[in-house]
Structures are given as structure tokens and as C-alpha cells.
Amino acid sequence: MSTNRWLATGNYFTSYQDEQRIFFTHLDRTILSLFLFLLFAWPMLVTLSNKYMLVLDNILIAMVAIIGLNIVTGFAGLISIGHAAFVGIGAYTLASFSRTLGDSHVIITHAWPLMIVLSGLMGAVFGAIVGLPAMRLKHLYLAIATLSFQMIFSWTINFLEFFNQGQTIPISRVYWFTGKLGRDEHYLFWYYVLLVVVVLSGFMVRNLLRTRFGRCLSAVRDNDRAADAMGMHPGLTKVYAFGLAGFFAGVAGALHAYVYRGVGFESFTLHHSITYLAMAIVGGLGTLSGSFWGPTAIIALELQVETLVEHASQILPSDWNLATALKPFSFGLVIVLFLMFEPRGIANWWRIVRSYTKLWPFRY
Amino acid sequence: MSYFFQLVVSGIVVGSIYALAALGFVLIYKSSKVLNIAHGQIIAAGAFIAYALTGMVGIPIYISFFLSMVITFFLAMSVERIFLRRLIGEPIISVIMVTIGLMSILDGLIFLTPFGSVNFSFPRFLPRTLISFGGVSISWTQLVGVIVTAVMIIGFSWFFKKSTVGISMRAVSDDQFASMSVGISVPRVFGLAWATAGLSAAAAGGIIGNITGLNFETLQAFGITVFPVVILGGLDSILGAVVAGIIMGIIQQFASGYLDGNWGLNGTAEVLPYIILLIILLFKPHGLFGIHEIERV
Numbered sequence: 001m002s003t004n005r006w007l008a009t010g011n012y013f014t015s016y017q018d019e020q021r022i023f024f025t026h027l028d029r030t031i032l033s034l035f036l037f038l039l040f041a042w043p044m045l046v047t048l049s050n051k052y053m054l055v056l057d058n059i060l061i062a063m064v065a066i067i068g069l070n071i072v073t074g075f076a077g078l079i080s081i082g083h084a085a086f087v088g089i090g091a092y093t094l095a096s097f098s099r100t101l102g103d104s105h106v107i108i109t110h111a112w113p114l115m116i117v118l119s120g121l122m123g124a125v126f127g128a129i130v131g132l133p134a135m136r137l138k139h140l141y142l143a144i145a146t147l148s149f150q151m152i153f154s155w156t157i158n159f160l161e162f163f164n165q166g167q168t169i170p171i172s173r174v175y176w177f178t179g180k181l182g183r184d185e186h187y188l189f190w191y192y193v194l195l196v197v198v199v200l201s202g203f204m205v206r207n208l209l210r211t212r213f214g215r216c217l218s219a220v221r222d223n224d225r226a227a228d229a230m231g232m233h234p235g236l237t238k239v240y241a242f243g244l245a246g247f248f249a250g251v252a253g254a255l256h257a258y259v260y261r262g263v264g265f266e267s268f269t270l271h272h273s274i275t276y277l278a279m280a281i282v283g284g285l286g287t288l289s290g291s292f293w294g295p296t297a298i299i300a301l302e303l304q305v306e307t308l309v310e311h312a313s314q315i316l317p318s319d320w321n322l323a324t325a326l327k328p329f330s331f332g333l334v335i336v337l338f339l340m341f342e343p344r345g346i347a348n349w350w351r352i353v354r355s356y357t358k359l360w361p362f363r364y
Numbered sequence: 365m366s367y368f369f370q371l372v373v374s375g376i377v378v379g380s381i382y383a384l385a386a387l388g389f390v391l392i393y394k395s396s397k398v399l400n401i402a403h404g405q406i407i408a409a410g411a412f413i414a415y416a417l418t419g420m421v422g423i424p425i426y427i428s429f430f431l432s433m434v435i436t437f438f439l440a441m442s443v444e445r446i447f448l449r450r451l452i453g454e455p456i457i458s459v460i461m462v463t464i465g466l467m468s469i470l471d472g473l474i475f476l477t478p479f480g481s482v483n484f485s486f487p488r489f490l491p492r493t494l495i496s497f498g499g500v501s502i503s504w505t506q507l508v509g510v511i512v513t514a515v516m517i518i519g520f521s522w523f524f525k526k527s528t529v530g531i532s533m534r535a536v537s538d539d540q541f542a543s544m545s546v547g548i549s550v551p552r553v554f555g556l557a558w559a560t561a562g563l564s565a566a567a568a569g570g571i572i573g574n575i576t577g578l579n580f581e582t583l584q585a586f587g588i589t590v591f592p593v594v595i596l597g598g599l600d601s602i603l604g605a606v607v608a609g610i611i612m613g614i615i616q617q618f619a620s621g622y623l624d625g626n627w628g629l630n631g632t633a634e635v636l637p638y639i640i641l642l643i644i645l646l647f648k649p650h651g652l653f654g655i656h657e658i659e660r661v
Binding site: 077079081132133136137140141143144145147148149151152155156158159270274277278281322324325326327328329330331332333334335336339340343 | 631639
């Protein structure tokens with residue numbers, strides 16, 4: 001831990017341990033700690049309205065989900081067109097507790113960390129089941145398997161009386177040490193919880209990539225035959241990847257349910273799956289920092305589109321369905337443009353900036 | 365028993381539309397190994413163009429169907445030219461994700477027009493009477509739809525087997541480098557594959573629009589239902605698409621005819637294809653007629 005990566009002209013690793021470090025320099029660690037401290041501290045100084053707190057919560061929920069999607073699509077190279085369904089599995093695990101025990105049963109309001117983990121595990125189980133064809137098949141077919149899982153999920157939720165046929169199932173506010181959360185603290189409280197979850201899962205994934213399994217993932221993505229020859233099991237690796245992605249998705253789903261204090265079918269449709277894919281692509285597939293950039297960028301874009309629609313609808317005739325039109329259009333455009341011009345996503349801009357500072361004042 | 369035959373007949377009607385929709389999908393997959401997830405949107409676009417030409421511009425309906433096929437032909441070709449041509453040589457995963465993006469873009473564009481939210485229906489140009497024999501009845505629209513589908517599929521099969529362009533498309537799907545070395549322009553073949561897929565999609569859209577009315581949700585749902593069909597038939601087989609389309613149509617009709625209403629089930633026709641799809645993927649992933657080229661990993 002000596003050289004400054006912002007200024008050093010090359011890698012000066014002398015051992016593999018060096019290369020596998022989470023923080024390369026003291027500066028890196030200091031910056032990250034400061035940044036995290038700021039993220040935790042700012043609500044003490046500034047108060048945002050509930051609307052914007054909800055936006056922040058949404059971004060953080062999406063980050064958890066995208067960390068999962070990045071494992072399966074970015075690191076393992078398998079398209080998942082059903083990620084919203086896995087998120088939905090998490091949310092509906094919570095919802096089924098709420099349906100059987102009542103929406104303010106002790107286990108939901110007091111043991112919420114347990115419920116979140118449980119929803120994650122449920123997501124993992126379903127992820128592994130959907131990933132099962134991976135034992136025999138390559139990515140094209142897996143994309144179709146996840147798509148069909150999305151359709152089956154939608155149908156099941158809309159059909160079963162137990163799930164209120166897709167109507168909202170309420171989940172009551174949770175308890176903290178200070179008692180039941182008030183209306184005003186609700187979003188702030190979940191902001192902190194989500195922040196902790198995001199930081200934890202970020203470190204989890206960063207560590208995961210240093211293990212044998214993490215290296216298996218990218219080996220299988222890059223060349224599965226070579227990976228097989230090196231003694232890895234590509235099929236099992238993919239099933240694990242789906243399981244892990246399902247875990248993060250499930251956690252995100254439970255958090256979504258708690259933040260919105262209810263579970264409804266309309267948050268887990270095919271369109272949301274596509275939005276998740278857009279987030280992963282825009283952030284940068286196969287990079288950890290991409291999982292944080294993508295949701296931020298897409299949700300910011302969504303806000304901008306909403307404001308644009310508000311302004312435009314005052315000028316344009318009212319039968320123009322701008323609100324429903326512009327969202328899919330802008331998401332699709334962003335996906336396509338990023339894939340065509342910057343397939344490595346926003347995370348790559350970060351890398352470019354860093355290499356620029358390294359070389360400055362020289363061009364190369 | 366006549367109920368059974370009625371279900372079979374309407375299954376064949378629905379199935380032949382699936383076959384036509386799947387045809388376009390298979391055409392693209394065969395030549396460029398791309399899963400076109402935006403196919404349902406192209407089908408919808410074809411149907412809406414036909415309606416706009418006849419209902420809003422006032423062109424006679426037969427000509428407007430023909431024109432919509434021509435327009436969609438060029439539309440799909442330009443989609444390939446603008447979005448997918450640059451991605452030749454990129455990993456197939458990013459090409460598929462581009463089609464996911466395309467699906468979203470086309471969704472947005474269609475929602476901009478009135479077709480996204482309002483339902484229209486084609487003016488009736490066929491007799492309203494039902495043709496019935498032996499207790500089984502079929503409407504003229506359905507009958508004509510099946511006939512058009514059959515003609516189109518036979519035409520496409522002929523095109524692939526005999527015509528020079530068709531043979532070059534098959535060559536490209538078999539081996540891109542080898543076909544380049546004998547002077548086939550691979551990008552042009554990709555463009556043509558998309559264009560013919562667009563043409564068949566417009567035909568499918570016209571037929572669906574005549575049978576069920578012009579509803580965007582219904583039309584674009586065909587693009588998703590095509591997946592079980594092509595997986596059952598084998599991703600790269602036209603014959604497979606036809607057979608699997610009809611099988612899937614009959615299964616759906618049986619599901620809604622015999623399962624719905626019993627044991628508290630409802631709407632099983634929507635979900636059964638996907639369950640079948642997952643089962644096929646687990647046990648017979650190359651489908652009924654697909655080439656056994658799947659590598660076990």
C-alpha cells in the first residue's frame with residue numbers, strides 16, 4: 001500500500017496478494033471512508049422532502065438488485081430478462097407472511113432483518129431453480145428460461161387468491177429500538193438500512209470476486225471450455241450465479257416491500273426487468289462500481305423524463321400519451337446507445353478519468 | 365366430441381398465426397443467431413401501419429395490407445442497418461440486449477401514436493357468416509388467415525430451398541467465413557433476413573388484427589409467446605416453427621377449453637406455454653426439429 005494510483009504510471013504489484021487487495025492505497029481507503037461518512041451524515045444537516053427521500057431509497061433498492069443482476073449478467077455473462085420476477089419473489093415472500101399472519105404481526109414488524117434475509121434466501125432458491133437449465137445449456141436458452149420465469153411469475157401472482165390477485169398487500173411500519181417508526185422517519189430510517197445493506201453487499205461482491213468462485217464466474221464467461229479443462233464446473237457455476245443473483249434480488253424485493261409498505265404486482269413486470277437490464281448496462285456490465293452508477297443514472301433520467309412530460313403535457317394536446325411513451329422510449333434509447341457507443345458503461349468513464357489524471361499533463 | 369374438434373380447429377387457427385409469427389423470428393435466428401426480442405413490436409407495427417393506411421388514409425384494404433408488408437420490410441431492414449450493423453462481430457449477448465432496447469424504443473414510439481392506448485378494428489371485408497361442417501364452425505376471417513399463413517410459409521420454404529438469395533442466407537447461417545469467401549455479402553444477408561422477417565411479421569400482424577382486433581397488448585404479446593413456439597420447434601427450423609406453432613395453439617385451446625373453470629383454474633392458456641418451455645429446455649433443448657448443435661457445458 002504505497003503508490004498512489006491516481007499518479008503512479010503503472011502497476012507495481014509484487015505479489016498476487018497485492019493485486020487482490022480491496023483497497024490499493026491508503027488514499028483509496030480514506031476517500032471511501034470519507035464518502036461513506038458523508039452519506040451517513042448528510043441527513044443530520046439537510047432534510048429532504050419525503051418525495052426525494054423515496055427517490056433515494058429507490059436508487060438504493062435498485063443498487064441491491066443490480067448487484068445481483070451484475071453477478072449473473074456481468075460476471076457470468078448470462079442475460080436475465082426476469083430479474084424483476086426475482087425481486088418480486090423476495091417481496092412476495094414477505095407478502096405471504098403478511099397474508100397468513102396479518103400485516104402487523106411481530107415477525108414482520110420486529111424481526112424485519114430476519115425477514116429480509118429470509119426473502120433473500122427464497123430468491124436464491126428460485127434463482128437456482130430457474131438456473132437449472134444452465135447445467136446443459138448456453139446463454140441464449142437461459143435468457144429464454146428467465147423470460148418464461150417472468151411470465152409464469154406474473155401469471156401466478158395475478159391468478160392466486162392468496163396473493164390478492166396482484167392487488168396491493170399491505171405491510172405495516174416496522175419497530176426500531178425507539179418504538180414504532182413515525183410517518184416522517186419512515187423513509188429516512190430505510191435510507192440508513194438500505195445504505196448499510198448496499199455497503200455490505202458491495203463488500204460481499206468485492207470479496208466474492210477475489211475467491212475461487214468469483215474467478216470461476218469470469219472464467220466461465222470468457223471461455224467455458226477452457227474453464228472446464230481447468231477443473232471448474234461451468235454448469236454448477238452458472239447455477240450458483242443465478243442463486244446469488246436471486247439472493248440479492250430477493251433482499252431488494254423485501255426492502256422494496258418495506259419501503260413502500262405494501263406489495264403490488266405492478267412493480268415486478270417485464271418492463272421492470274428491462275429497466276433493471278438498462279441500469280446494469282448503463283452502469284457497466286461486469287464492474288462493481290457499475291452497479292452503483294447504473295441505478296443512479298437511470299432513476300435520475302426517469303425523474304428528468306417525468307419533469308419533461310409535465311412541461312410538455314401543458315403545451316401538447318391531452319390525448320397524447322406522452323408519459324407512457326417517453327419512459328420506455330428513453331430507456332430503450334439509452335440501452336441501445338450505450339451498447340453501441342460505450343458498451344463498458346459509465347464505470348468506464350471513471351476509468352478514463354483516472355487514467356487521464358495519471359498521465360496528465362501528457363497525452364499518453 | 366364436436367367440442368373437441370371445435371377446439372382443435374380453433375387451435376389450428378391460433379397455431380398457424382403463431383407459426384407465421386415464429387417464422388420471422390426463425391428467419392433472423394437462422395441467418396444471424398440473434399434472438400429478436402422486439403418481434404412482437406414489429407408485428408404490432410405492421411398491423412397498425414395497415415390500419416393507418418386503410419382507416420385513416422382510405423386506401424382499399426387489400427392494397428393497404430400489401431403496402432404495410434412493403435413498409436415493414438423496409439422498416440425492419442433499416443432497423444438492422446441502423447442498430448445492428450455496427451454490432452456485427454460483437455458478442456451475441458450485447459446484440460440480444462440491443463433487441464431488448466429496440467423493444468423498449470418501439471414500445472415508446474407506438475405509445476406516442478393513438479394505437480398504444482385506443483383499440484381499433486379493421487373494417488370487415490369478408491362475409492360475417494360462419495362456415496360450419498359437422499358441428500365445427502370457423503369464421504371466414506379465420507379461414508382466410510389460415511390460408512394466407514399456409515401460402516406464406518410455403519412461399520418462404522420455397523424461397524429458402526430454391527432461390528439464390530435464400531440459398532445464400534442458408535449458407536451464411538451455416539458458416540459466415542466460408543460464405544464470405546465465396547462472395548456472399550454477409551451484412552446484406554443479415555439485412556435481408558430482417559427485412560423478410562419484417563414482411564412476415566406484418567402479415568402476421570394483419571391476420572391477428574383481423575381476428576382479434578387491434579390491441580397493442582395482444583399484438584405485442586405474440587412476440588413473447590413466439591418463444592415457447594420456437595423452442596418447441598427448434599430455434600432454427602421453419603418446419604419446426606409450423607408444427608410447434610400448431611401444437612402450441614391446440615395446447616392453448618385445450619387448456620382454456622378443459623382446464624379453465626375446473627379446479628378453480630383460470631387463464632391457464634397464458635401460462636402453459638411457458639411451463640412447457642421450461643420443461644423442454646430441461647429435457648430436450650433442441651426442440652422437435654432443431655439441429656443438435658447444443659454444446660453441453
